[in-house]
Amino acid sequence: MTADLQELYQEVILDHNKRPRNFRALEDGRKAEGYNPLCGDRFTVYLRMEDSVIKDTSFQGSGCAISKASASLMTESVKGKTLAEAEALFDRFQRMVTAPPDLPVEDLGRLSVFAGVRQFPVRVKCASLAWHTLRAAVEARNEVVSTE
């Protein structure tokens, strides 16, 4: 397998694809649906907040390995964070997956496994779908978020 593919499909990503964390519905929270028409990824992101802290978040749906692993790792990363912190993390994540492949990127801890997405511009939408959907859930927008 080529090096860029190895970087894209890292063990952590494959593991979260196979065994997604927080893969369940939340009865008592906000939710939003995200849709990527290019490949048919479709996720619902659930969110329970207290004041401006994300107390719990989860997701359900289907999609490619990148989108599913991204949703899974996102739910783990933002739990316990304030909305402002989550929003800042999304910005940094977005910068990382869209940075030019030859430049160094910021260390985002476990989310750094998605740095390989930079080599695959058409897959950026897969990686960021769950984050866009989370933002819609925060804003309690009652609509389907589309990556198009």
Add this chain to the structure above:
Amino acid sequence: MTSGAALSAQGAARDAAAIRQDFPILQQRVHGKPLVYLDNAATTQKPQAVIDRLARYYGEENANVHRGLHRLSERATDAHEKARATVQRFLNAAESREIVFVRGTTEAINLVAQTYGRAHVGAGDEIVISVMDHHSNIVPWQILCEEKHARLRIIPMNDAGELQLDEYEKLLNDRTRIVSVVHVSNALGTINPVEEIIRLAHRRGIPVLLDGAQAVAHMKVDVRALGCDFYALSGHKMLGPTGIGVLYGTSSLLNAMPPYQGGGDMISSVTFERTLYNVLPYKFEAGTPNIAGAIGLGSAIDYLTEVSLDRIAAHEHELRTYGTDALSQIPGLRLTGTAHEKAGILSFVVDGVHPHDIGTILDREGVAIRTGHHCCQPLMARLGVPATARASLALYNTREDIDALVTALDKVRGVFA
């Protein structure tokens, strides 16, 4: 297979290697690997002859058609109309005025929906399409139904991907105004029993449109033998340029239809009080047409005809059988679309691997396939999958291409083991 057919398939396979040399794009490497192009249902590659013909048109003949009295305009007009005659012979239409140049299959279907459809479909009327139709043969009719308060009826299919004719027959009634179905499914490869579909519709006097986008480069199509009323096709899916396509319609239907777009070329005289429309086919060709596109399409048809559609069909059949056998050996892979009558399309899903991940890994191996819903979301819903991976064949594909696909799919399984 008889020995004669085996021989001709072998001949066709040898030909494919030679034919390949005519397509400059196929000589390149992608990600350091030889390009294996298996996305022909999306668009086909262009032979040097077509590329040269476009260059010659712009280099030596470019002028507007049907207007200038000068030499160049005469030559451009002549080449444009020769291309129309080439399409006519290719489809075996009765007259060249039954060949309307459009942008592609999508525009051809929209044209019929917006002219014939608007004139004949009223409140409570019905339009019949099929569950395996492309969005381009769904949405134009939905727009019309919404405007006219008419109803879309859907021919169902069985699990193999074959339309259920008994159910189709039950859908037809005295409110049915048109039947519009895909000839060859882009997502499944099913070759639909269009003769029977037409026969049952015509028994009730209902006209039939066939979406031939996936048929014309892969099998001989004779519109008069089929007896269809309209036939739509795209140039770019048959070795021609993008932005050119054809609507075939019988002259009696086309003559009775109101025009599609207004503008130059489609009129015979204009005053502010009244406009007289031009004769067929120009009534439906408002504005300066895609002259180079039509001429390029003509040369693509010349190329296909020279190779022979019968040989192409035999070659693709042999290759599909080889590919079906090879893919069936892969654990966890399931073919979607196993109709008895099938064209060279291998649509599949792999357990535990999303088609998009398959597409990315295959691309890095130089293998180009399509992954997604193939503009057939209702069909994907019927199949119960969000998307499929699709390898689609053309005359220049070889067994080596299938072998490369299988090797690359082994790598996919390696990653997702």
